Every structure is written in C-alpha cells, then in structure tokens.
Amino acid sequence: MNYYIEGIQGAGKSTLVNRLAEKLLQYQVFREGDYNPVELAWCTYMNKEQYDSVLQKYAPIADEIKANTHMEQDKRIVTYTRIITDIPGFHKDLEQYEIYNGRVSREEFEQIILSRYAAWNGEEQIFECSMFQNIIESQILYYEMSDEEIIVFYSRLAEVIKDKSFCIVYLEVEDIAESINVIRKERVDNDGNEMWFPLMMAYIEACPWSKKYNIKGFDGLIAHLEHRKKLELQILKEIFLEQSVILQSKQYDIENIVIEEGKKC
Numbered sequence: 001m002n003y004y005i006e007g008i009q010g011a012g013k014s015t016l017v018n019r020l021a022e023k024l025l026q027y028q029v030f031r032e033g034d035y036n037p038v039e040l041a042w043c044t045y046m047n048k049e050q051y052d053s054v055l056q057k058y059a060p061i062a063d064e065i066k067a068n069t070h071m072e073q074d075k076r077i078v079t080y081t082r083i084i085t086d087i088p089g090f091h092k093d094l095e096q097y098e099i100y101n102g103r104v105s106r107e108e109f110e111q112i113i114l115s116r117y118a119a120w121n122g123e124e125q126i127f128e129c130s131m132f133q134n135i136i137e138s139q140i141l142y143y144e145m146s147d148e149e150i151i152v153f154y155s156r157l158a159e160v161i162k163d164k165s166f167c168i169v170y171l172e173v174e175d176i177a178e179s180i181n182v183i184r185k186e187r188v189d190n191d192g193n194e195m196w197f198p199l200m201m202a203y204i205e206a207c208p209w210s211k212k213y214n215i216k217g218f219d220g221l222i223a224h225l226e227h228r229k230k231l232e233l234q235i236l237k238e239i240f241l242e243q244s245v246i247l248q249s250k251q252y253d254i255e256n257i258v259i260e261e262g263k264k265c
Helices: 013-023 048-057 059-067 090-095 106-119 133-141 147-160 176-186 196-206 208-213 217-238
Strands: 003-006 028-030 069-072 075-078 125-128 167-172 244-248
Touching: 003 013, 013 028, 013 125, 013 167, 048 059, 048 075, 048 090, 059 069, 106 147, 133 147, 133 208, 133 217, 147 217, 167 217, 176 196, 176 217, 196 208, 196 217, 217 244
Parallel strands: 003 125, 003 167, 028 125, 167 244
Antiparallel strands: 069 075
C-alpha cells in the first residue's frame, strides 16, 4: 500500500505523515521539497541548456546544485530549497523553473503530471500533499479551470494509476477560518511576527483568478479554501471512492489508518 495524505492548509498533513512514518518504519516518505516520483513541489524542471546556465551563474555552489539534482530523461530536477546559501536571489531565481503557478502551458502541465504518475511504480511509500494541493491550486488560481474541467483531469489521472496500489487519506477541516487562524499563530518567527500568512495572502492575491474576481483579504482566502475542499471531496467521492478514506482533521485514531498488507485503507 502507498499512502497519499491530503487536505487543505492547516489540516495536519505533516503531522499525520510523521505519525505514519513512525508506525511504518519500512516506508519511504516524500515531503514537500523532496525529490518525488510523482510531484514537483519546490523543485525545478529544467532542460540541459537551462541547467547549464544555472550552474554557470551560480558557480560557487555548483557542487551543491549537482548534489541536489535528479535526472529524468532529458530533464534536470533540482531540489533547490534544500540548498542553504546566502547568495541573493538564488531561490527566487530557481523558482521560475517550477511547473506550477502558470509557468508552463496547461497542456504541458497536465502532460508532465500524467506521464510521471504513469511511470510511478512505488511500493510502501507515503506522500505529503502530492495528489491535490499544488496541482489543484494551479488549476484553479492560474489556469482558471472550472470544477468540471478539473474533474475530467482527475478522471484521466485515475485511469493512469488504476492498476496501482494506493490509499488517499483526506483530512477534512470543518471550520477553515479557525484552522487558518491557528496556523497563523503557529507559523511565526522568534519575535512572534507572522511568516506564513503574509506569503499565503500574497500568493492568493497575485494570481489571475483572484484578480479576475477581485478576491482579497482573509475572507477571500477562506472562500477559496472552502471551494477547494468541496471540489477535492467531490473528486474523492466520484473518482477515488474505493481508494480513499476521509477523516476529521486532528480527530483520527492513527491505529485505524495503519492497516496490514492486503487490507483496504
């Protein structure tokens, strides 16, 4: 069995991933920013020319870049957020080589995701927000896809992985506003200044979808997350009903998730 841990921001995905990893010691865990066989969050997706240009531009840390590089056919995937450097603008520069937030065409975006899922043959793996969050955020906020179009995409994805063993564990948040306020207080620096929330708001307000519908502020963020949660639950019920379990965020029993080989999640 492979586990995909999903849910909106603040649902407790990272906590559940860590708890599962403690129970399933033989499992390989993929967190955001790791090199991941199916997802590319916080990773570049470069061709050789782009990669060589980056190595030349950042020659003082070229060895670190190479150490964090993974080859997939003619692509260079760099886990660039794993590189610690004080070179100004390095991380922002490499961010442009990600596939999310409208950086590639919708057609290329979908092709990359579907082809990587098709190539995936993992066993005993745990994935943190690799199936929904970054993909659906891009589809809604940057490609401005309708719910129907997104459901069609996930129907295609389901067909690609229909013969693979996996369980989507979805953590459902009932009161999204309260959950966001909790993580606002948690994700602060040593002086108590909010770190996550200003970045999240800047991300939401800068996207084409928000500009088109004049989505701003805390209420706009909550409306978006409510919409996303509803859509994700619809996808689970219509497409992945037999491969998913929906749990109340932070109110689950870990023993009911960890199932012996061959049993349904």
